[in-house]
Amino acid sequence: MSRYIVETRGLTKQYGTQKSVADLHLHIAPGRIYGLLGRNGAGKTTTMKMLLGLTRPTSGEVFLWGTPLPGHEKELLPRIGSLIEAPGFYPNLTATENLRIFAALRGVPNRHAIRDALELVGLPYRDKKLFSQYSMGMKQRLAIALAVMHDPELLILDEPTNGLDPIGIAEMRSFIRRLCEERGKTILISSHILSEISLLADDIGILDHGVLLEEESLAVLEQNSRKHIRFAVSDTARAAAILEQQFQETAFSIQDDHILRLYNLDVPAGRMVTAFVKNGLEVSEVCTCEESLEDHFKQVTGGEGIA
Amino acid sequence: MRKLVWCELYKLKRSKSLLLLTSLALLFPAALTVFTKSSLADAAGTAELHAYYDNLVNYTLAYGAMLLLPCLFGCVGALLFFSERDCDTFKNLQAIPVTRNQLIFAKLGVLYLWSELYALCSGLAVTLFCFVLEPRTLYDVPFKLVCFLLAGLTMATVSLPVVVLVIYSNQSYLLSLLLSFLYAVVNWLLLILFASHEVLSLWLPLLNGLMFVSRLLAWRKAALGLASLTPLPLGTYLRVSLYLLFILGVCILLLVRFYKKWSR
Amino acid sequence: MVWFSVAMLVVAVLCLLVSYLSVRRAKKKIRETMDILADIKQGNGNRRVLCAPGELTAPLVYEINDIVASYEKELAALRKAEETNRQLMTSLSHDLRTPLTTLIGYLDAVHKGIVTGQEKEEYTETARRKAYDLKDYIDGLFDWFKLNSDEFVLNPQVVEAAELTRNLLIDWIPVLEDQHIAYDLDIPDGPLRVRLDTDVYGRILNNLVQNVVAHSRATAICISLSRQNREMELRVSDNGIGIDKQDLPHIFERLYKCDRGRSEKGSGLGLAITHQLVGKLGGTITAASTPGKGTTFLVRFPLAG
Numbered sequence: 001m002s003r004y005i006v007e008t009r010g011l012t013k014q015y016g017t018q019k020s021v022a023d024l025h026l027h028i029a030p031g032r033i034y035g036l037l038g039r040n041g042a043g044k045t046t047t048m049k050m051l052l053g054l055t056r057p058t059s060g061e062v063f064l065w066g067t068p069l070p071g072h073e074k075e076l077l078p079r080i081g082s083l084i085e086a087p088g089f090y091p092n093l094t095a096t097e098n099l100r101i102f103a104a105l106r107g108v109p110n111r112h113a114i115r116d117a118l119e120l121v122g123l124p125y126r127d128k129k130l131f132s133q134y135s136m137g138m139k140q141r142l143a144i145a146l147a148v149m150h151d152p153e154l155l156i157l158d159e160p161t162n163g164l165d166p167i168g169i170a171e172m173r174s175f176i177r178r179l180c181e182e183r184g185k186t187i188l189i190s191s192h193i194l195s196e197i198s199l200l201a202d203d204i205g206i207l208d209h210g211v212l213l214e215e216e217s218l219a220v221l222e223q224n225s226r227k228h229i230r231f232a233v234s235d236t237a238r239a240a241a242i243l244e245q246q247f248q249e250t251a252f253s254i255q256d257d258h259i260l261r262l263y264n265l266d267v268p269a270g271r272m273v274t275a276f277v278k279n280g281l282e283v284s285e286v287c288t289c290e291e292s293l294e295d296h297f298k299q300v301t302g303g304e305g306i307a
Numbered sequence: 308m309r310k311l312v313w314c315e316l317y318k319l320k321r322s323k324s325l326l327l328l329t330s331l332a333l334l335f336p337a338a339l340t341v342f343t344k345s346s347l348a349d350a351a352g353t354a355e356l357h358a359y360y361d362n363l364v365n366y367t368l369a370y371g372a373m374l375l376l377p378c379l380f381g382c383v384g385a386l387l388f389f390s391e392r393d394c395d396t397f398k399n400l401q402a403i404p405v406t407r408n409q410l411i412f413a414k415l416g417v418l419y420l421w422s423e424l425y426a427l428c429s430g431l432a433v434t435l436f437c438f439v440l441e442p443r444t445l446y447d448v449p450f451k452l453v454c455f456l457l458a459g460l461t462m463a464t465v466s467l468p469v470v471v472l473v474i475y476s477n478q479s480y481l482l483s484l485l486l487s488f489l490y491a492v493v494n495w496l497l498l499i500l501f502a503s504h505e506v507l508s509l510w511l512p513l514l515n516g517l518m519f520v521s522r523l524l525a526w527r528k529a530a531l532g533l534a535s536l537t538p539l540p541l542g543t544y545l546r547v548s549l550y551l552l553f554i555l556g557v558c559i560l561l562l563v564r565f566y567k568k569w570s571r
Numbered sequence: 572m573v574w575f576s577v578a579m580l581v582v583a584v585l586c587l588l589v590s591y592l593s594v595r596r597a598k599k600k601i602r603e604t605m606d607i608l609a610d611i612k613q614g615n616g617n618r619r620v621l622c623a624p625g626e627l628t629a630p631l632v633y634e635i636n637d638i639v640a641s642y643e644k645e646l647a648a649l650r651k652a653e654e655t656n657r658q659l660m661t662s663l664s665h666d667l668r669t670p671l672t673t674l675i676g677y678l679d680a681v682h683k684g685i686v687t688g689q690e691k692e693e694y695t696e697t698a699r700r701k702a703y704d705l706k707d708y709i710d711g712l713f714d715w716f717k718l719n720s721d722e723f724v725l726n727p728q729v730v731e732a733a734e735l736t737r738n739l740l741i742d743w744i745p746v747l748e749d750q751h752i753a754y755d756l757d758i759p760d761g762p763l764r765v766r767l768d769t770d771v772y773g774r775i776l777n778n779l780v781q782n783v784v785a786h787s788r789a790t791a792i793c794i795s796l797s798r799q800n801r802e803m804e805l806r807v808s809d810n811g812i813g814i815d816k817q818d819l820p821h822i823f824e825r826l827y828k829c830d831r832g833r834s835e836k837g838s839g840l841g842l843a844i845t846h847q848l849v850g851k852l853g854g855t856i857t858a859a860s861t862p863g864k865g866t867t868f869l870v871r872f873p874l875a876g
Contacts, residue, residue, distance in 0.1 A: 049398075052398075052401070052402050053401070053402075053404065054398055054401050054402065073404045074404060075603075075606070077402055077403065077404045078403070078404075078621050079618070080402065082398075082402045084398050084402075085395075085398070086395060088394050088395030088396040088397075088398060088399055089394060089396060089399075090318050090390065090394050090396065091394060092318075092320065092321045092322055093317075093318070093320060093321070097317070097320065100317070101314045101317055101318065102399060102403065103623065103624065104310050104313065104314055104623045104624070105310060105311065105314060105400070105403050105405060105623070106403045106621060106623075107621030107622045107623045107626075108621060108622070108623070108624065109619035109620065109621060109622075109632075109633070109636040109640075110633045110636055110637060111624065111629075111633055130321075146399065150619065150621055151617075151619045151636075151640075152619075153615070153617045153618060182647060183617070183647070184616075184617050184643075184647060184650075185617065235676075236672055236676075237672045237673065237675040237676035237679060238676050238679060238680065239676070240669075240672055240673040240676045241673060241676030241677045241679075241680055241694075242676075244673060244697070245694075245697075252669065253668075253669045254668050254669045254672045254673075279685070310623060
């Protein structure tokens, strides 16, 4: 079995001469929430569609649970729950009836799957209300119910908070967290909102104009994007004592025996280096890292940033 | 497959347009009964009463199945085949996974089922109206209903091109309706223009569609001693069967091709 | 007679065909189920066998899923405990490294004779203080993990909260005076009967006041107790530096420190532990703050009876 639930190799989708997705190498590890971040039209939906076999890639391969998708749809796709673009259901049927159709076609894991799924998203079971009378938020909830009805291992959710009010968004966020933490699901979620992804995801992939610019865990990104001065010295213990004693600086962390990060930029860094050297320390590197997470995204996407 | 067909039927729940279209099955039986009611007054013997019933059945088959069925068939086809396009549910189905071809065959199955239902409804309607007017006119009812069922089957096949046309043009329901209507009228005109031309009439869809039905009715009458039967060469039956199968095959191929276009 | 025989033959063939097809379908379903069960056996407890309601094998499949799901639930609880332990290990190695290395830095300087005389004394004193801080931090860490591992046992009883609060605050008065923090205590005389664990309540109150003393740089503190509908409300507010808007939602998270540049010491555990403790007692805690103006913590417990 593969280390990754989802892995793509050189995935490319070309519409005419324009590459919607170019040479994508995506890696989603089990039990994690992977946030695909990108502006509208960056290729998020196309990527997700290719993962589900809804769109045939121009080139490249999709591996799900280490198995190539083409030819194994029948065994792989039922293990995925998905929500792509706007929710689509039959308007002349009620929510329960709509779910019943998909339950009959795909199968469900237990007798009360439809009722449980509706309860989970807060919609009434066996309600008389037709889908056409639903509000946007309720439609979105029903789409989520459809995605989780068969208790899948992997969830692929394309902008799941679309059309929800702020309370709904917060609920959805904790709902997705719970699915991941309590039920061990792997979740791929896309969004164009940085704050949403940074609140939810464990790993982040940044997609811009069809190119995956960066793929990294949020912890590492946050660590790297904190404003700090990085000192590489021969003895961090000694350096720490000097910082405290001579410069009254306490806001630092020690990475290992040689790397020290100082989280205060208004310091006489030059004098610090002199003090280190005077005390017999070797200083091999000093650099200032002054990016916030948002700055970082702006930088990797090359400009305007992500709203 | 059985599940898919069940789902297709389930999707039609509460669909008012389908109910409306199916209820049109009663249109010709009712109209014909009203217009021919007077001729029943002159009828004296059992033979004449039976002839009246036969006539009504024949006319219903001719108008209901030949003129109206292709027209309605196109609309029902649009209703079925466009439901995924209009509700945006194809992605949900594909993620199950249900393939495009499975879906097409399920929808075709439902189309045929509807056609049978329509034919049966008109058959039952004719019988009911005759029964109300004069119970003695009825005879050999089960056999006539079987004929209606067969007419539903063959006329559905003959009407398949209109579904292909509707899918190909990929328009709204109203335009699909017009298109189906056009197809039915053109068919009808062709029949009137070329019915006397022996070679061409062999390939008229409407004639071929009702060929088996009319022969069955004639046989039955001969068997009951009510009329004589002029035998047709075996080749004719073979030709009609092959013709129908050919239409079915070509239409399925085209359907698969055109349906792919927008559902990609 | 011939027609009858032909009809019977056709019916017989049809029956055979139908039964053959249904057996084939059942076999295929069983084969698929077996494949999935093999995967579950490998340890993938999230896998489910899917079956449409009303299918032949549905009751069997649903039963299997139930069993797998219930075992998976137990396993998930175990995994959570394991995760807590792992976090403890990571915390120990990560969060302790900085203070410990600094401590070593001081001791090394003393040991190697880099500093002498008065400076040496200062270094030793700093090292000693740091060692105590470290101990406090480790105590906090273990508290936090104990709270999370459900080993923590509560001993709740109905108590008179006003009296209890007053007694607890008496100990703080010398500290506040020592730190030159003006205090305004507003504890009602009337009885406020609340179901509490007195030890835990004490820790909650102490943590909140300690937080003000250690981190807020406040010059005044106001602690009040009041009855709000069917709840008791404890309010601890200061006029200190406040908490930034973007930090406010995170202050009850473990190891969250608003800005490392500001806090001289502290583990980032105090408020997380307080939050946990309040939750264990069935209460709620919220914080509101205006940067530069001060912070208010509100703790609410339902009144007893």
